[in-house]
Amino acid sequence: FDSDNIVTATFKAGCTIDSESVPTRELVFVFNNQDKKYNFVNPKGIYRYLKNDQEIHAQILIDGEPVDMGTHYFTRAEAKDDALTAEITANDPIYWLDNETYEEGTWGQWTLNEALEALLGGKFELDVPTVIGERMVNKCIPLETSKREALQLLAQAVRCSCWVDRLGKLVFRELSISDQAVDILTEDNMESMDGISTSENYDRIELTVRDVFSNSEKTFISGEGTNIYRATNPCVYNGQAVADWLLSIKRYRLQYDCISRGNPAVEVGDTITIYNAYDEPKNALVYEYEITFDGGLTEETKAIGAVLQ
Numbered sequence: 001f002d003s004d005n006i007v008t009a010t011f012k013a014g015c016t017i018d019s020e021s022v023p024t025r026e027l028v029f030v031f032n033n034q035d036k037k038y039n040f041v042n043p044k045g046i047y048r049y050l051k052n053d054q055e056i057h058a059q060i061l062i063d064g065e066p067v068d069m070g071t072h073y074f075t076r077a078e079a080k081d082d083a084l085t086a087e088i089t090a091n092d093p094i095y096w097l098d099n100e101t102y103e104e105g106t107w108g109q110w111t112l113n114e115a116l117e118a119l120l121g122g123k124f125e126l127d128v129p130t131v132i133g134e135r136m137v138n139k140c141i142p143l144e145t146s147k148r149e150a151l152q153l154l155a156q157a158v159r160c161s162c163w164v165d166r167l168g169k170l171v172f173r174e175l176s177i178s179d180q181a182v183d184i185l186t187e188d189n190m191e192s193m194d195g196i197s198t199s200e201n202y203d204r205i206e207l208t209v210r211d212v213f214s215n216s217e218k219t220f221i222s223g224e225g226t227n228i229y230r231a232t233n234p235c236v237y238n239g240q241a242v243a244d245w246l247l248s249i250k251r252y253r254l255q256y257d258c259i260s261r262g263n264p265a266v267e268v269g270d271t272i273t274i275y276n277a278y279d280e281p282k283n284a285l286v287y288e289y290e291i292t293f294d295g296g297l298t299e300e301t302k303a304i305g306a307v308l309q
Helices: 093-099 112-120 147-157 239-250
Strands: 006-014 026-032 055-062 065-080 085-091 109-111 125-127 136-138 161-164 169-173 196-198 204-211 216-222 228-232 254-260 271-275 281-293 297-304
Touching: 026 065, 065 093, 085 093, 093 147, 093 161, 109 112, 112 136, 112 147, 112 169, 136 147, 147 161, 204 239, 216 239, 228 239, 254 281, 271 297
Parallel strands: 125 169, 204 228
Antiparallel strands: 006 026, 006 281, 026 085, 055 065, 065 085, 109 136, 161 169, 196 254, 204 216, 254 297, 271 281, 281 297
C-alpha cells in the first residue's frame, strides 16, 4: 500500500514516564477497497490470507528519503464506508501480553534480567543497560497477573520507562530531559503555540509494597506535603529509592501537547526543543506521538518539560 491507495494512516507510540502502564505501538490504516479484494465474505478475497501476528512493515518517505516506522503485527480488520474502504490495525508484541498470565510468583528477590527471562522466555530482544538489568526486584508477582501488567510492575520497580522501539526491541530507560535536542518545534512548523499546560502538583508519595506470598506489607514515603500520590507495587525491592524517584518524576509538571507538520524520525524518549508564545525555546522529553498521513502529514507530540514546584 502507498499514497495512491491509502486514505489515512496513523502511527501511535509512547511510554509513561513513571511506568504507570506499558503502551503498545499501533498502526491503523484505511485503504481503498473498491475492487473488493479485501471484502471479508469474498471467498476469493485477499483478507482470508491475513493472520494474527502477520508482519506489516511501514515507512514514511520525506522528500524521497525513507524513515522506518518499524514492524507492526496484524491484530484486526474491518470494512468501512459500505466496504468501499477497509481498515487494518496492527500493534507491537506487547499487545498480546494482555492475553497471557504469569503464574510463577513467589517470595524472594532476583535481578531485573532474571525476571525478564522468566516472564518473557526470550520472546523479546532486550535493550536494557547493564546497570538497570542488575537492579533487584521482588519475585512476588501476584497470581493471575497479565504479563503486560507484570512488565509494568518490573519497570516501575527499577525506576524506568518501558516500551518497544522501531527495531522491535523491548527498551528500559530511566528517562530525563537532555541538553541535546534532536528536533525543534517553532511557530513555523506548529499549528499553534497553544498546547502547554501543567499536571497536578504532588508533593508526597506513598508507595505500598505488598508481598502476598510472605504476607508482608510496607509503605515508603517521600515528601512532606498534603497532595498525595499513592502507588502499589509488589515487585519493588528498594522501596525508598522508588518512592523518591516517583516524587522527582511528578515534579516534571510542564506538559506539551503540540500539533505540527511532524518529524517521523523523532522517537519516544528523544529530547526536542519547543518554542512558546514568548519566543522562548525550552527542551522537553517526548513520551508519546501520533503521526497521521491523509495526503499530508501531521503529528501530535506529547512531551514533558521543566520541573515546577
